[in-house]
Structures are given as C-alpha cells and as structure tokens.
Amino acid sequence: MREQVVRKHHHEPLMHIAKRDDMAWWKAWLIRLAAVLIALLFVGVISVILNGGVFFETYGTMFRGAFGRLGSGSTRLLWKFLQETAILLGISLAVTPAFKMKFWNCGAEGQALIGGLMSAICMMKLSDSLPYPLLLVVTVITSVAAGAVWGVIPAIFKAYYKTNETLFTLMMNYIAMQLVAYYAYVNAIPAGSGQIQSIDTGHLPVIGGQAYLLNILVITVLTVVMAIYLKYSKHGYEIAVVGESQNTARYIGINVKKVIIRTMLISGAVCGLIGCLLVAGTDHSVNANTVGGLGFTAIMVSWLGQFNPGIMIIMSALIVFLDSGAAKVADTFYLNGSYADIVAGIVILFVVGCEFFIRYTVKFRHAQKEVDA
Amino acid sequence: MKKILAILLAAVMLLGLTACGGDQSDDTMKVGFIYLHDENSTYDKNFMDAAKAACEKMGVEYVQKANIAETNDCYDAAVELVEEGCDIIFADSFGHEAHILKAAKEFKDVQFCHATGTNAHTENLDNFHNAFASIYQGRYLAGVAAGLKLNEMIANKEITAEQAKMGYVGAFTYAEVISGYTSFYLGAKSVCPTVTMDVQFTGSWYNEQLEKDAATALISKGCVHISQHADSMGAPTACESAGVPNVSYNGSTEAACPKTFIISSRINWEPYYEYMITCVKEGKAIDKDWTGTLQTGSVELSALGAKAPAAGTAEKLEAVKTGLMDGSINVFDVSTFTVGQKTLTSYKADIDSNVEGADTEVIANGIFEESKYRSAPYFDLRIDGITLVNEKY
Numbered sequence: 116m117r118e119q120v121v122r123k124h125h126h127e128p129l130m131h132i133a134k135r136d137d138m139a140w141w142k143a144w145l146i147r148l149a150a151v152l153i154a155l156l157f158v159g160v161i162s163v164i165l166n167g168g169v170f171f172e173t174y175g176t177m178f179r180g181a182f183g184r185l186g187s188g189s190t191r192l193l194w195k196f197l198q199e200t201a202i203l204l205g206i207s208l209a210v211t212p213a214f215k216m217k218f219w220n221c222g223a224e225g226q227a228l229i230g231g232l233m234s235a236i237c238m239m240k241l242s243d244s245l246p247y248p249l250l251l252v253v254t255v256i257t258s259v260a261a262g263a264v265w266g267v268i269p270a271i272f273k274a275y276y277k278t279n280e281t282l283f284t285l286m287m288n289y290i291a292m293q294l295v296a297y298y299a300y301v302n303a304i305p306a307g308s309g310q311i312q313s314i315d316t317g318h319l320p321v322i323g324g325q326a327y328l329l330n331i332l333v334i335t336v337l338t339v340v341m342a343i344y345l346k347y348s349k350h351g352y353e354i355a356v357v358g359e360s361q362n363t364a365r366y367i368g369i370n371v372k373k374v375i376i377r378t379m380l381i382s383g384a385v386c387g388l389i390g391c392l393l394v395a396g397t398d399h400s401v402n403a404n405t406v407g408g409l410g411f412t413a414i415m416v417s418w419l420g421q422f423n424p425g426i427m428i429i430m431s432a433l434i435v436f437l438d439s440g441a442a443k444v445a446d447t448f449y450l451n452g453s454y455a456d457i458v459a460g461i462v463i464l465f466v467v468g469c470e471f472f473i474r475y476t477v478k479f480r481h482a483q484k485e486v487d488a
Numbered sequence: 489m490k491k492i493l494a495i496l497l498a499a500v501m502l503l504g505l506t507a508c509g510g511d512q513s514d515d516t517m518k519v520g521f522i523y524l525h526d527e528n529s530t531y532d533k534n535f536m537d538a539a540k541a542a543c544e545k546m547g548v549e550y551v552q553k554a555n556i557a558e559t560n561d562c563y564d565a566a567v568e569l570v571e572e573g574c575d576i577i578f579a580d581s582f583g584h585e586a587h588i589l590k591a592a593k594e595f596k597d598v599q600f601c602h603a604t605g606t607n608a609h610t611e612n613l614d615n616f617h618n619a620f621a622s623i624y625q626g627r628y629l630a631g632v633a634a635g636l637k638l639n640e641m642i643a644n645k646e647i648t649a650e651q652a653k654m655g656y657v658g659a660f661t662y663a664e665v666i667s668g669y670t671s672f673y674l675g676a677k678s679v680c681p682t683v684t685m686d687v688q689f690t691g692s693w694y695n696e697q698l699e700k701d702a703a704t705a706l707i708s709k710g711c712v713h714i715s716q717h718a719d720s721m722g723a724p725t726a727c728e729s730a731g732v733p734n735v736s737y738n739g740s741t742e743a744a745c746p747k748t749f750i751i752s753s754r755i756n757w758e759p760y761y762e763y764m765i766t767c768v769k770e771g772k773a774i775d776k777d778w779t780g781t782l783q784t785g786s787v788e789l790s791a792l793g794a795k796a797p798a799a800g801t802a803e804k805l806e807a808v809k810t811g812l813m814d815g816s817i818n819v820f821d822v823s824t825f826t827v828g829q830k831t832l833t834s835y836k837a838d839i840d841s842n843v844e845g846a847d848t849e850v851i852a853n854g855i856f857e858e859s860k861y862r863s864a865p866y867f868d869l870r871i872d873g874i875t876l877v878n879e880k881y
Contacts, residue, residue: 183568183571192567192568195567195568309660312607313586397560398559398560402583442553446552446554451527452525452554452555
C-alpha cells in the first residue's frame with residue numbers, strides 16, 4: 116500500500132524543507148512574537164506544575180518582578196529594569212563587532228571587569244590628588260584603556276600566531292577576576308575581610324536625581340554610534356567582509372590582521388567603558404561578581420539580535436525581563452534559583468527555534484502552496 | 489494561522505491586565521529577607537529555615553529575595569522589598585552591608601537588619617542594625633566533643649598523644665574565621681592537652697571542590713580529625729570517604745556522613761528574628777548591635793552523631809555548656825593559651841573597622857572579651873599550637 120503511494124508520487128517524501136524567500140518583516144516579527152507567547156504559556160504551565168499555584172498569578176508576578184507596581188505610581192523598579200537592560204545591551208554592543216568578524220570574544224566579562232577595576236583604583240587612589248573633573252576624565256580613560264588592552268592581547272596572538280581566541284579570551288577572564296580578588300584583598304574595607312565594601316569618592320555624576328540615568332543615556336548614545344559604525348562606516352564594512360571570508364578580504368586588499376586587532380581594541384574598550392559605568396556609576400565598589408556573568412549573556416544577546424543593535428535592544432529587554440520576572444516568581448513561590456534559568460532557557464529556545472520557520476518552509480507532499488507558519 | 493496569532497495577542501493583553509492588578513495589603517507586618525544564595529547553600533538555608541519558623545510563629549508576612557549578589561543588586565533588592573511594603577528588611581551576607589546601608593539612609597521609616605556586619609555602631613543610624621551570635625561558644629563545645637574523640641583514639645592506641653593533630657578548613661584569614669577555629673581548638677585542648685591543629689584556607693566561602701581538596705590535603709598530612717568553617721559539603725564528604733571524624737558547621741551532616749559525623753554547631757537566627765519583629769511591633773528601638781548567646785538560644789549544637797562520638801560526650805558537653813552559661817568557663821580565658829609563647833595581658837582590637845586600625849582594649853579580668861564591643865567577632869590572634877598552612881587569601 117505504502118509502496119503504491121510512493122510510486123504514484125514519484126518518490127516524493129512526505130515533507131521536505133526548503134529555504135524560504137524573504138519574508139515580509141512584519142510577518143517575521145509576528146512569528147517571533149508568537150514564539151515568545153507560546154514559550155510564556157509553556158512557562159506558565161511549568162510554574163503551575165512546580166508550585167501548584169494559579170496560572171495567571173505567574174504572569175502577574177513576573178510583571179511585578181520586572182517593572183514593579185506601576186499601578187501605584189512607583190517607577191523605581193522600572194528604572195532598575197532600564198539600567199539592567201542598558202548594561203546588558205552595552206556589553207552586547209561591545210562584543211558585536213568581534214562576533215560579526217567571527218572572532219569569538221568570550222572575554223567581555225574580563226574586559227569589563229578590568230575596566231571596573233581600573234575605575235575602582237582611580238576612585239580610591241587618585242581622589243585626593245586630582246580635582247574631581249580631572250579625576251572623572253582619568254577614571255574613564257584608564258578604564259577604557261584597560262578594557263582595550265584586555266581585548267587586544269588575544270587579538271594580537273590571533274592575528275600573528277593563530278591562537279584560539281575562544282580559549283584565550285576565556286582565560287583572560289579568570290586573570291581579571293583574580294586580579295580583582297587580589298586588589299580587593301589587599302585594599303579591603305574593613306581590613307582582612309577580602310572585600311571592598313564601598314568607595315566614597317570619585318563617583319560618576321548623578322543626572323536629574325536618577326542614579327541610573329547617566330548609564331542609560333551613555334548606552335543610548337553608544338547604541339546609535341555602534342549601529343552607524345557597523346552599517347555605514349568603512350570599518351564596519353571591513354568587519355563584515357573579514358567575517359564572511361578572510362580570503363576575500365585579503366583579495367580585495369583588506370589588511371586582515373589590522374582589522375582583527377583594531378576591532379578587538381574597540382570591543383575591549385567599550386567593555387572597559389561599561390565596567391567603568393558599573394563601578395564608578397552604580398556599584399561604587401568592585402568584586403569578581405561585579406559584571407555578574409553579563410559578559411556571557413551578552414554573547415547570546417548579540418547572536419539573538421543578529422548583530423543588529425536595534426534588535427539587540429529588544430533582546431536585552433526580553434532577557435532582563437525574564438531574569439527579574441522569573442526570579443520574582445521563584446522567590447514568591449519558594450522555588451529555587453534554577454527556576455529563573457529554566458524560564459530563560461525555554462523562552463530562548465523558542466526564540467531561536469522560530470528563526471527556522473522564518474528562514475525555511477516545510478513543504479508537504481501534494482501541497483501546492485507554502486505551509487503558512 | 490492568523491486567527492491563532494490574534495488569540496495569542498488577546499491572551500497577552502489579558503495577562504498584561506491581570507499583571508497590573510496586584511494585591512496590596514499593608515495592614516499586617518511584613519519582613520523581607522535578602523539571601524546571597526538559595527537553599528542549596530547550608531549557610532543561607534540556615535537563615536531561610538529560621539525566617540520561616542519565626543515569621544509563622546509571630547504571625548507576620550514574609551517575602552524573600554534569593555541569589556542576591558554582593559553588588560548593587562543588593563541595593564536594588566532592598567528597594568524592591570521596600571516597594572513590596574516590608575517593615576523590616578534583613579540581609580544575610582557580610583558583603584551586603586554597604587548596599588543595605590545605602591538603602592537604609594534612603595528609606596528612613598524601614599528597619600534594616602544585617603547579619604555579620606560591623607558598621608552599625610559607627611554609622612549610628614536609627615534604622616540600621618547589625619546582629620551576630622557568640623558562635624565561638626558553640627565551636628568551643630564542638631571542640632570539646634572533638635577533643636574527647638581524640639582522647640578515645642589515644643586510649644585505643646590508634647594514635648599517640650603527640651599525633652593528636654586536627655585539621656581545619658577555613659574560608660579567609662579573617663577575624664570571624666580565626667575566632668571560630670581558635671575557639672574550636674581551645675575546646676579540644678581543654679580536654680586533650682597535647683592537641684595541635686593545622687588550618688588551611690580556601691579563599692572562598694563556598695567552593696565544594698576547594699574545601700574537599702583542602703580536607704583531603706590535611707588528612708594526608710596526618711590530621712586525624714577535621715572541622716571546617718566554610719559552607720559546602722566538601723570537607724564532610726572528604727572525611728566520610730577517608731573515614732576521618734568530622735565536626736561540622738551550620739547543621740548536621742549525619743545523613744550524608746553517618747560514619748564520621750560527630751556534632752555540628754550553628755547559629756539559630758530565630759531568637760533574633762523574633763526580637764526584631766517584637767521591637768517593631770511594639771515600637772521599640774532595635775539594638776544597633778545585637779549578640780545572640782547560648783542563653784538567648786542563638787547558639788545551638790546539633791544532636792550527636794550515632795557512631796563517631798566518644799562515649800560520655802553528651803554528659804561532658806552538658807557540663808561545659810552549664811559552665812559557659814554561668815560564666816565559670818570562658819572560651820578566651822588568656823590563661824589557657826599563649827601567643828608567641830607569652831600569655832596575653834592586653835590587646836587592642838579594631839572594633840570600628842576604620843583606617844586607624846586597633847582602637848579598643850578587649851582584655852579584662854584575664855579574659856579576651858569576644859563579641860562584647862560589637863557582635864561581629866574580632867579575635868584575630870594567632871595562638872600557639874595552631875599552624876596556618878597557607879595565609880595568602
């Protein structure tokens with residue numbers, strides 16, 4: 116019976132997958148939105164199974180965890196949400212030129228941390244000897260420079276000796292963490308505790324009474340600059356070509372070594388700047404946890420955002436929403452910290468998975484028209 | 489397909505609506521807790537269990553924020569708890585202090601309590617408080633149990649009196665840890681005079697592998713008994729597989745280590761929680777710096793292990809405990825230890841944690857008065873008989 120069918124249809128399989136022509140942008144976004152919604156429904160079901168609670172309560176709690184009680188007119192958590200989104204976006208922007216060049220910069224954590232360490236050192240050691248405006252300038256410059264150095268070392272080795280940049284940048288993270296731990300140990304407040312509790316001097320200025328506004332503004336500007344740099348500058352073009360094919364790049368006369376080193380200088384420098392915003396702007400102290408793994412989350416944001424700063428804004432916001440919302444659910448229903456990871460994991464799986472339906476189409480046997488995803 | 493999308497969109501709007509509602513009831517008192525990790529860490533679990541018990545007993549609401557790093561996250565968590573309507577906010581980790589302090593300065597009508605911190609008595613705010621317990625008493629008692637075990641091993645000719653060497657896995661070379669292992673050692677020495685001790689630091693409060701490795705290294709160096717001041721199961725499990733008796737911390741590890749578990753000391757936070765809740769309920773001021781003791785029920789010993797402890801341990805512990813409570817026994821009695829082969833008569837400790845360093849005389853009437861001038865430990869002397877294997881952290 117089966118054989119007959121197969122013969123009749125000239126060995127056409129039940130279904131096959133074909134690359135889709137360009138889909139209308141709004142259709143693609145509808146699919147992505149639907150994927151997130153389905154994922155969230157899934158999350159709701161899992162939450163009900165885990166805590167035996169009410170289905171809708173999960174979502175209410177998630178919203179409250181991410182944005183606070185907006186109904187009561189309080190915007191504090193909203194500011195926190197914007198701050199976290201901005202910092203994550205900032206580091207994601209930093210790694211993007213490198214990733215677009217197919218240079219696997221897994222060292223954003225360390226590059227930001229070493230920038231933060233330099234900020235802390237300036238704040239602690241130079242505040243007596245430099246006037247405040249000069250101190251700020253020195254703090255920012257040294258932090259950016261430290262990040263750039265941390266980024267360029269693996270790039271030089273990659274360009275000249277073809278070392279594996281993934282391992283190299285990863286290892287540089289640990290060096291940065293140990294340096295921070297060592298510095299905190301030696302300069303601990305209180306002495307011997309191994310921690311710097313709080314640095315009172317050299318803070319970045321607070322704009323408009325909102326502690327996080329400066330960071331948000333800086334990263335807004337950074338987003339625009341990075342979008343222009345990647346899309347319209349000659350450097351951005353060179354990065355794209357080197358990423359696609361180094362041979363092509365060489366053939367058309369691009370100095371690949373130079374592009375690799377220059378791009379990592381920029382990537383590391385931006386990380387260093389974010390480290391400075393974190394330490395001098397927000398935390399006013401430094402420890403190995405200051406960047407808190409954002410250097411790795413940023414890699415995911417960069418990829419999910421398809422190296423497009425605009426989409427990366429949405430992805431950063433989504434991830435921060437999931438993290439803070441799921442943490443709130445975990446705390447409210449006494450689930451443990453892994454719950455937040457599970458939630459984020461599910462949603463990201465759906466978001467990544469839906470790209471398949473945007474780029475490809477499943478054609479069934481007999482089907483005359485494309486199956487609507 | 490479009491229909492499905494429409495339905496989904498409608499669903500999300502519904503969700504958005506329900507999200508805006510929210511329950512805001514401010515009549516009952518609410519306590520917010522900030523934890524460094526979640527219940528997988530014995531340190532945080534100890535606080536969590538006490539919070540649940542105390543709040544349920546006192547009939548107050550409670551909320552928690554777990555996995556809060558010692559960064560600005562802690563300040564944000566405190567702000568969130570204020571928004572939730574908490575009247576008291578408690579944070580459990582040393583590194584939370586600066587961030588809690590920042591929140592306390594901003595929200596003057598919320599009480600902030602912080603375990604293990606040192607700054608409340610110098611900051612002198614009406615709504616910021618430190619708390620700790622005289623856990624050195626508990627460790628001293630646990631040390632007595634360890635010493636009795638060593639005596640039993642000596643009597644059974646398993647070791648000679650000179651081989652009675654204990655190992656101790658510590659986190660950092662910091663007063664809290666030094667005070668802890670010294671009191672433990674003095675407890676053991678009070679019953680087994682020949683005992684010596686090696687201390688190895690891991691440089692981390694929670695690192696299972698490092699703690700396990702440190703315990704194993706100490707055992708291979710001839711330590712016949714292990715104890716620890718770090719939060720994972722690393723050292724106890726290393727002892728269980730090597731068959732070396734272990735005095736644990738933060739709660740019984742008997743279930744995982746039935747052959748080698750002797751006893752464990754821990755701080756019970758319930759009395760403090762009840763105290764702070766009662767203060768706020770009655771409108772009284774909370775102590776700037778509160779120290780729990782054996783008397784308040786803050787210092788607790790677990791049940792003895794079934795197999796490992798020496799005979800007669802329970803009776804001896806009861807006697808020593810009575811002595812500690814009535815003051816006839818003092819843990820840091822300067823006649824029981826020497827520093828650089830000399831008996832101490834005077835020592836200035838750094839109580840105010842400031843750059844000037846040592847500021848307060850802490851020896852009086854032949855006793856080093858630990859936890860008297862502030863709740864967080866400040867005994868940081870290196871006494872004879874204890875060797876620090878490393879000190880780089």
